[in-house]
Amino acid sequence: MSCLSEPTDPSSAPRILVVEDECFVRMVAVDMLEDAGLPVAEAPDADAALQLLEGKAQAFGALFTDIDMPGSMDGLTLAARVRARWPHIRLVVTSGRVRPRADDLPNAGFLPKPYGRSDLLGALGRAA
Template identity: 70%
Template sequence: MSPEYPESLLRVLVVEDESFVRMVAVAMLEEVGLAVAEAPDAEAALTLLQASPDAFGVLFTDIDMPGAMNGLALAEEVHQRWPHIRLVVTSGRVLPRESDIPDAGRFLRKPYHRGALLAALDQAA
């Protein structure tokens, strides 16, 4: 357990279709003591969330993903069903408007570094 982060942030769900990018994000978060689960798309993420909705404090999702639901739609679904989960979305292609991100979620432009990722997690409400 990391002394730097509140209990609510200690479990992050990383949703990223590119396995190398997902692996790097997971490593960045684990290096600071956060527990991380990962999913390659929105459908897999929803399956994890439905199984353990109280297990996660943060959703960190790419916007541009294959499948029926992109990252913004996933963030909206998570906000509606599990409003306690903080939202951080990322993309190297899409630049969403602030109003596109539900709640007080944050956008993080790719490529990002660990400091920017951790700041986005801290700032998401």
């Protein structure tokens, strides 16, 4: 597993998009999901995630995104945009610094950092 600065190509129809700017944290989340047998794509920020989703959103069933990220938008804004454009994608947001209110989440689950594999899988399984 390498830490890519560019998003991975979803040509193999990945199911979960992991969006995290911290390379090591992204690698760990991707490894947890892949070890559970789930297909995964990754993006280093919200802008790259939206590029990946454009025209290929049907290939994704879930989005797991950090809240605090550099770029033109944070993870909450990304989640809201994904909810509005692609309501079939289940959403889970995470943060080690921010505890969003339920009103701030666009029908998304919240998973505080640090989290373990069972926490991540459970949050994705409960996501609407």
